[in-house]
Amino acid sequence: MxxxxxxxxxxxxxxxxxxxxxxxxxxxxxxxxxxxxxxxxxxxxxxxxxxxxxxxxxxxxxxxxxxxxxxxxxxxxxxxxxxxxxxxxxxxxxxxxxxxxxTYVNPGSFLLEFAGNSANELNRLYNEYEDRWEKDPTDEHIKNYYNYPLARGISMGVPPMPHNYQTFFKLQVALLNSLATLGYMxxxxxxxxxxxxxxxxxxxxxxxxxxxxxxxxxxxxxxxxxxxxxxxxxxxxxxxxxxxxxxxxxxxxxxxxxxxxxxxxxxxxxxxxxxxxxxxxxxxxxxxxxxxxxxxxxxxxxxxxxxx
Incomplete structure (x- = not known):
């Protein structure tokens, strides 16, 4: 109460x-x-x-x-x-x-420092691995499978997920969640x-x-x-x-x-x-x-x- x-x-x-x-x-x-x-x-x-x-x-x-x-x-x-x-x-x-x-934050608070540092670092890593994924030599059909899920062909099966995409995808999810947290500050x-x-x-x-x-x-x-x-x-x-x-x-x-x-x-x-x-x-x-x-x-x- x-x-x-x-x-x-x-x-x-x-x-x-x-x-x-x-x-x-x-x-x-x-x-x-x-x-x-x-x-x-x-x-x-x-x-x-x-x-x-x-x-x-x-x-x-x-x-x-x-x-x-x-x-x-x-x-x-x-x-x-x-x-x-x-x-x-x-x-x-x-x-x-x-x-x-x-959550109300003051400019010099530890909370804002922690949240800002996390989002900034995730954003840098995301951009770095997005560039790696775009330059990845993986076959274009496999790239399209993961870049455009709505266009996936059923007959193609599920190709192995390239390592660069695994890291890129995980960073994407982490960055989205970090930004969602900032939306409540x-x-x-x-x-x-x-x-x-x-x-x-x-x-x-x-x-x-x-x-x-x-x-x-x-x-x-x-x-x-x-x-x-x-x-x-x-x-x-x-x-x-x-x-x-x-x-x-x-x-x-x-x-x-x-x-x-x-x-x-x-x-x-x-x-x-x-x-x-x-x-x-x-x-x-x-x-x-x-x-x-x-x-x-x-x-x-x-x-x-x-x-x-």
Whole structure:
């Protein structure tokens, strides 16, 4: 039992997005992660597909929703406004769906040093063995068998895995897992504005790096003026980010049922009737009993400000 953190995970957005979530579940979106210190340039600016929540108590949500200002080094700054519409999901649901609290790191911490050194070294080794594999004298048919699994011929059988590919593949998996770990890290404080990100109490879930081919949703890194997959990108190729977004919708939606919802947050009283109406319009999603249950869980931002 916790006496500090909420038992609810909140996600805030805009009204139409709230209705979409109620209909189809949470859809991970590509978020640009500003670079952590100690990372090589190739790993500093990344886009990672994720869904974010916070476990702030109801009494602390107003500033999270509407933003707040602060002074830092003689300058006034304004925080992000996350939207006046949201869902409060049970923390049990979040744990079942493998969400995790973000790890906040300081620039000079041992944790960031260890994580950065590991990712940097794996990235160097991966690039080295990728080059070795490309130059490997192995027969092209065998190379294609391992490079393009979806095009494998059944009659060909399974050729022995070349040594260079074994090492290359293991490094690829290790690097993907290392980068996935970095996706759950965030600076404790913004070095430029002084904003303390730790106050957001963020939980998140990222798209797992398990589908290497069909349905793949890679993390992206900045190369020149475009974002490209860190693993397997080809110089000069333009990548269709919309294809990756479609794969998210096809394979990686985070669904729930009415019992998982603890709160529906709307901006004001005028939204309540419309949200209930649109719940009824969702095809085959909620029973009448479930909608009745959800209507009892609607709160307005005004109630959050005045009653909690």
């Amino acid at each position: 916790s006496i500090i953190t909420a038992k609810t995970l909140f996600h805030f957005t805009q009204k139409d997005a709230l209705i979409n979530i109620l209909g189809t579940g949470f859809r991970p979106t590509y978020c640009t992660e500003f670079g952590l210190e100690n990372m090589e340039d190739a790993l500093k600016e990344m886009m990672i597909p994720m869904v974010c929540f916070c476990d702030l108590p109801l009494s602390k949500l107003d500033k999270h929703i509407n933003g707040y200002s602060w002074e830092y080094n003689g300058t006034t700054h304004q925080s992000k406004q996350y939207g006046s519409y949201g869902l409060g999901m049970s923390k049990e649901w979040g744990i079942r769906r493998r969400l995790n609290p973000v 965030k600076p404790y404080q913004n070095a430029t504005t002084g904003q303390v990100y730790y106050d957001e109490r963020e939980w998140r879930v990222t798209v797992p790096h398990t589908r290497r081919y069909m349905g793949g949703v890679p993390s992206l890194v900045k190369m020149g003026d475009q974002f490209v997959p860190l693993i397997g990108h080809k110089e000069g190729k333009v990548y269709d980010i919309d294809e990756f977004k479609k794969n998210i919708a096809d394979y990686y939606m985070f669904e729930f049922n009415a019992d998982d919802i603890k709160y529906i947050i709307v901006k004001d009283d005028s939204d309540i009737e419309d949200v209930i109406k649109r719940l009824h319009e969702l095809p085959n999603k909620y029973s009448s009993e479930a909608i009745h249950l959800l209507t009892t869980r609607i709160l307005t931002c005004k109630q959050l400000r005045e009653d909690f």
